[in-house]
Each structure stands twice: as structure tokens, then as C-alpha cells.
Amino acid sequence: MDPSKSVPPPYAPQQYSQGGQLIPQAQYSQVAYQGQVPVTLQPMVYANPTPLARPMPDYMCYSIFTLLCCCLPLGIVALVNSVSTRNANISGQHLLAEKSSRNARNWNHAALIFGIIILGLYLVYIFVLQDRNHH
Numbered sequence: 001m002d003p004s005k006s007v008p009p010p011y012a013p014q015q016y017s018q019g020g021q022l023i024p025q026a027q028y029s030q031v032a033y034q035g036q037v038p039v040t041l042q043p044m045v046y047a048n049p050t051p052l053a054r055p056m057p058d059y060m061c062y063s064i065f066t067l068l069c070c071c072l073p074l075g076i077v078a079l080v081n082s083v084s085t086r087n088a089n090i091s092g093q094h095l096l097a098e099k100s101s102r103n104a105r106n107w108n109h110a111a112l113i114f115g116i117i118i119l120g121l122y123l124v125y126i127f128v129l130q131d132r133n134h135h
Helices: 060-070 072-091 094-134
Strands: 015-018 021-024
Touching (some): 060 094
Antiparallel strands (some): 015 021
């Protein structure tokens, strides 16, 4: 088989006709059809959010403490709300920051109380129930 015969010849540039006159492809311009409404594009506007002047407390340290020392699941929820508060403070969303801050505080309090109750029950078990088993 001859390799020169297997390669197709290059295509000639397409030409379009408009009103009986041939227009080469490079010179072809698009025209609106009858009844077609032109579309006007507006420039893109980018709004840079400004951080809050008085940011809400995010309770980040409190969340990390309750996460590591008190109750892991409740501490994780508190930490997520703390991060959400910090992001809302940076992006200038006051209502979201206020809501997330309140949720972070409440979850931290719940984790701390739960941790204290568990610690109290553990101490009761160690000092009272273990003492009964030895006597």
C-alpha cells in the first residue's frame, strides 16, 4: 500500500454565500436574524466583603478545650460553629456570625457540663463502688 495515497488531501477553506456573492470564511461576519433580540452584556461586578467592625466572639479556644478534654462529639460541633463564626466575621455577615457564635457557646457549655458529669460519675465509681468491692 502506498503511504501517499492513504493521506487525504487538505480541505480548502469553506466559502459562504450571501446574496449570491461568495464570502471567504475569514471575512464572514455574523449578522442578526430577523426577529432576533440582541443581548447586551453587563460588566461583572465583584463585591469585596469587609470584615465586621465589631466581630462576634468565636470561642475557638473554648471549643478546642471541650473537644480535647470534655466531650469529643459535642466539641466537634462546637468547633464547627466556631469556624463558621470566624468565617462570617471575616466576610461581614453579622447575622450568621451572631447565630454561629451563640451556637458555639451553647455547644461548648453542653460539652463542658457533659464532661463534668462524666468525670463526677467516674470519681463516684472509683471511690465508692471500688471501695465496696475491697471490703
